[in-house]
Amino acid sequence: MTKLGETPSQTVGPYFSMRLAGEGQNILTTRDDRIVIEGTVVDGADNHIEDAFLEIWQAGPSGRYNHPDDRRDLELEPSFTGFGRTATDFETGRYRFETLKPGLVPDPEGAFQAPHVSLIVQGRGMLNPVFTRIYFSDEAEANADDLVLRSTPEARRQTLIAELQEGSNPPVYRFDIRMQGEDETVFFDF
Amino acid sequence: MTEPIIRHYGPKAYSDHPPFSYPDYKSTVLRGPQQDLLTIVQTLSETTGPGPVWTEVSEEDADLTTNAGKGGTAIGERIIVTGRVLDENGNGIPGVLLEIWQANACGRYVHWRETAFPAPLDPNFIGVGQCVSGEGGEYRFLTIKPGPYPWGNHPNAWRPAHIHFSLLGPSLGSRLVTQMYFEDDQLFSYDPIFNSAPEQARDRMIAHYDHDVTEENWALGWRWDIVLRGDMATPFEEGE
Numbered sequence: 001m002t003k004l005g006e007t008p009s010q011t012v013g014p015y016f017s018m019r020l021a022g023e024g025q026n027i028l029t030t031r032d033d034r035i036v037i038e039g040t041v042v043d044g045a046d047n048h049i050e051d052a053f054l055e056i057w058q059a060g061p062s063g064r065y066n067h068p069d070d071r072r073d074l075e076l077e078p079s080f081t082g083f084g085r086t087a088t089d090f091e092t093g094r095y096r097f098e099t100l101k102p103g104l105v106p107d108p109e110g111a112f113q114a115p116h117v118s119l120i121v122q123g124r125g126m127l128n129p130v131f132t133r134i135y136f137s138d139e140a141e142a143n144a145d146d147l148v149l150r151s152t153p154e155a156r157r158q159t160l161i162a163e164l165q166e167g168s169n170p171p172v173y174r175f176d177i178r179m180q181g182e183d184e185t186v187f188f189d190f
Numbered sequence: 191m192t193e194p195i196i197r198h199y200g201p202k203a204y205s206d207h208p209p210f211s212y213p214d215y216k217s218t219v220l221r222g223p224q225q226d227l228l229t230i231v232q233t234l235s236e237t238t239g240p241g242p243v244w245t246e247v248s249e250e251d252a253d254l255t256t257n258a259g260k261g262g263t264a265i266g267e268r269i270i271v272t273g274r275v276l277d278e279n280g281n282g283i284p285g286v287l288l289e290i291w292q293a294n295a296c297g298r299y300v301h302w303r304e305t306a307f308p309a310p311l312d313p314n315f316i317g318v319g320q321c322v323s324g325e326g327g328e329y330r331f332l333t334i335k336p337g338p339y340p341w342g343n344h345p346n347a348w349r350p351a352h353i354h355f356s357l358l359g360p361s362l363g364s365r366l367v368t369q370m371y372f373e374d375d376q377l378f379s380y381d382p383i384f385n386s387a388p389e390q391a392r393d394r395m396i397a398h399y400d401h402d403v404t405e406e407n408w409a410l411g412w413r414w415d416i417v418l419r420g421d422m423a424t425p426f427e428e429g430e
Contacts, residue, residue: 003278003279004276004277004278004279004280004417005203005206005278005390005391005394005417006203006206006207006278006366006391006394006417006418006419007206007366007368007391007394007395007416007417007418008206008207008208008368008387008388008391008392008394008395009207009208009366009367009368009387010208010354010367010368010369010383010384010386010387010395011215011367011383012354012356012367013354013369014301014303015291015299015301015303015354016291016354016356016367017301018291018299018300018301018316018317018318019289019290019291019318019320019354019356020289020291020356043220043221044219044220044221044224045220047220049221055240055365057235057238057239057240057362059234059235065234065235065238066243067238067239067242067243068242069194069195069196069197069234069237069238070194070195070234070238071192071193071194071195072192072193072194073192081240081243081244082240082243083240083243083244105233105234105235106194106233106234107231107233108196108231108232108233113233113235116235118235118236118362120362120365122367123221124217125215125216125217125218125220125221125222126210126218126221126222127207127208127209127210127212127215127218127222127383127386128207128208128210128222129365129367130210130223130227131362133235147230147231147233148230148231151228151230151231152228179220179221179222179223180220180221180222180223180224184223184224184225185223186225186228187223187225187227187228188227188228188229188230189202189227189228189229189230190199190202190229190230190231190232190236190363
């Protein structure tokens with residue numbers, strides 16, 4: 001049987017925020033135990049990208065995804081979708097998410113992956129989405145065992161780890177995204 | 191039921207999509223990644239996605255001719271845009287959130303960014319809409335035909351008329367943002383964004399006029415199906 005070809009991707013262009021990055025969509029929770037993930041998106045000339053579009057997808061604190069395929073008998077807070085999105089700031093290229101720290105998600109080898117948030121980056125001047133993951137610097141032990149981090153060349157692993165900012169409350173994790181250059185963020189094919 | 195369902199998606203068909211860097215579209219040069227993508231195993235993180243839980247819409251959201259909410263009707267050529275969301279096996283995908291945004295009939299977007307293009311805004315048109323695909327993957331919008339508009343990529347650059355589509359499907363891997371074009375647009379050959387898609391795949395972005403969709407004394411009909419990356423499940427039962 002002939003497979004249908006996928007509809008090609010096209011850029012979100014400069015006007016996506018009309019629809020896709022509505023106010024408050026970067027705030028996934030207002031709970032007291034929330035965390036902040038923030039950073040800057042920069043291009044290959046080290047300039048901030050003023051119109052990047054970021055989406056995150058993650059499990060809740062129990063490690064369960066709010067998705068019909070995840071039928072595990074784990075706590076699931078119905079109001080926490082695990083999905084958020086935002087545009088970078090036009091003046092600074094910065095972004096910010098307020099969310100809950102995800103729990104452990106199983107890997108195909110029967111072990112657990114380190115806590116992580118999936119991230120999709122799009123923007124004007126980007127013809128395809130790129131996929132990466134945000135890990136957490138205060139999860140060193142879990143990170144060392146993580147399937148995806150282990151398969152990432154050691155020299156580039158740091159680009160996937162958000163740095164906990166000392167003394168921040170709620171905890172702030174800094175995660176910059178570099179589209180090109182020496183410290184280009186690792187982007188995935190799966 | 192305690193075990194999660196882990197679906198397996200076939201390899202992403204990169205030959206169906208534009209390259210990351212396409213110099214004719216200048217902004218891609220510093221923004222597309224240059225290192226090879228790192229292949230990772232598919233886990234629950236990749237085979238799930240926000241589509242199923244991110245579906246709050248109301249009927250009015252699919253009618254862009256009135257959803258500005260000012261009581262009036264948008265000016266322009268009223269059109270119906272309809273079709274199905276399919277996987278690569280041709281199966282309809284239900285429950286997909288489709289979000290669209292577009293310029294008005296004069297080629298102007300409702301957006302705070304400055305534009306040098308002196309086209310009027312329409313107080314009865316905000317240019318955004320959404321709907322969720324039905325049981326067979328079908329979707330339908332009522333809107334007005336967007337106008338072409340100039341942009342700064344190169345001298346005398348004009349975008350062909352298009353509607354931006356965002357689709358949140360069942361998994362992270364099926365995420366798609368694309369643009370729908372109208373058949374026989376004279377601007378296709380001048381547009382590097384349209385032409386960034388591989389030649390054999392470009393016609394998949396083009397809606398076709400369909401007189402069966404057209405409604406008498408009301409609106410012209412356009413049909414466009416959208417194909418998302420699907421999982422490896424075969425469409426045939428055992429022994430078929």
